[in-house]
Amino acid sequence: MKILVSALEHSANVHLKSLKQELSSDVEFIGIFDSELGDSIIDLRALAIMGFVDAMKKLRFFFKLNTQMLELAKDVDKILLIDSSGFNLPLAKKIKKKYPHKEIIYYILPQAWAWKKKRIPILERTIDHLASILPFESDYYSKDAHIEYVGHPLLDQIKEFKQSINKDVKEVAFMPGSRKGEIKKLMPIFLELIDILDINATIIIPKHFSSQDIKELYGDIDGIKISNEPHKTLLESDFAFICSGTATLEAALIGVPFILSYVAKPLDYFIASRLVKIEYIGLSNIMFNQFKNSTLHPEFIQEDVTVNNLIQSFNEYDREEFFEKSKELRAYLKHGSSKRVAQIIED
Structure with missing residues (x-):
């Protein structure tokens, strides 16, 4: 069976690797995905963008890539789209x-429940199987929609949960993101935090970054531990400072207390704040707020990401309360999603 796969994001490819383990050996991927999974038509590093402004600059490039994927579709049995709605929905x-x-x-799925709810009827008409990873998501679709909650993909990778909360915070993980723009904005603040706090710091850096990337993006990190294994590092940490994204949910499902810090380009933030109708x-936080x-x-x-604000929040943090709530969140998501998605593909 040939599957046209469109997985542009790093996180999408982490989940795609788990999915492939559940698929039969005769399933072949073509299209856009991590090179570890086969012969992708493009190097994923060429696709990295941050926000609306970067996306606008690469529009012509993405239109050409979209056309290329459309041509590949004629020779495949099925199409699998993962995340990246700006590219994948027009392609669909x-x-x-x-x-x-x-x-x-x-x-x-595209987070149409958070913004652009007019996309929901389009998704219902266009997509044969809507594999949701959010338990509440189907509530926004019609009763006739082919949507089901398949579980959450992070629970395919995150098997361990912290046994308890340490009384003293000594080991602290810093995750400034995976996009270069995010890292450049957060690292000066994180480095100042590391200087002030009496902790053992570990900076989690994406595996695909070269030594030159690290030198340009992270500043002076001599003497600070570096890790390329986020799950292992978070499990061994007492606390974390994390950029927004999948990493925040990873930390919650592992049970390590954390603070989210995010600084976007001013224009990107201005646009997003007017389009996205969510509180968090x-x-x-989005998921926990849905059921609790x-x-x-x-x-x-943005401007609230300051050293003083982060230190104050760190000192006032109720880590035991977080720990109990994170157990509830893990139970809410129930199980991983790869096995069910594999069944949908091979049915």
Whole structure:
């Protein structure tokens, strides 16, 4: 079976690797994905963007890539789209128009419930199987939609949960993101925190970064521990400072207390603040608020990301309360998603 895969993000490819382990050996991927999974038509590093401004600059490039994927669709059995709605939803519409009988599976759906709810009818008409990773997501779709909660992909990778909360905070993980723009904005603040706090710091750096990338992005990190294994490092940490993104949910599912810090480009933040109709930006806060009407962790955004604010929040943090709430969140998500998505693909 040939599957056209469109997985542009690093996190999407982490989940795709778990999914491949559940698929039969005769399933072949073509399209866009991590080179470890086969012959991708493009190096994923060329796709890294941060925010609306960067996306606008690369529009022509992405249009060309979209057309290339449409051509590949004619020779495959099914299509699997993962996340990246700005690219994947237009691609799905083109494929469905040109090849109406091709089965399209969308895994990790566009967050239409948070913004652009008008996309929901389009998704229902265009996608044959909507594989949701958020338990509440189906509530926003019609009763006739082919949508189901398949579990959460992070629970395929995160098997361990912290046994308890240490009385003293000594080991602290810093995750300034995976995009270069995020890292450049947060690292000066994180380095100042490390100087002030009486802790053992570990900076989690993406595996694909070269030594030159690290030198340019992270500043003077001599004497600070570096890790390329986020789950292992978070499990061994007493606390974490994390940029927004999948990492915030990873930390919650591992049970390590953390503070979210995010600084976007001013124009990107201006646009997003008017488009996105949600109260929180952390995935775990969004989910926890859905079923408990409460927050799990502090969030600091834009000009509120200061050393003083982060230190104050760190000193006032109720880590035991976080620990108990994180158990509830893990139970809410139930199980991993790879096995069910594999069944959908091979059915």
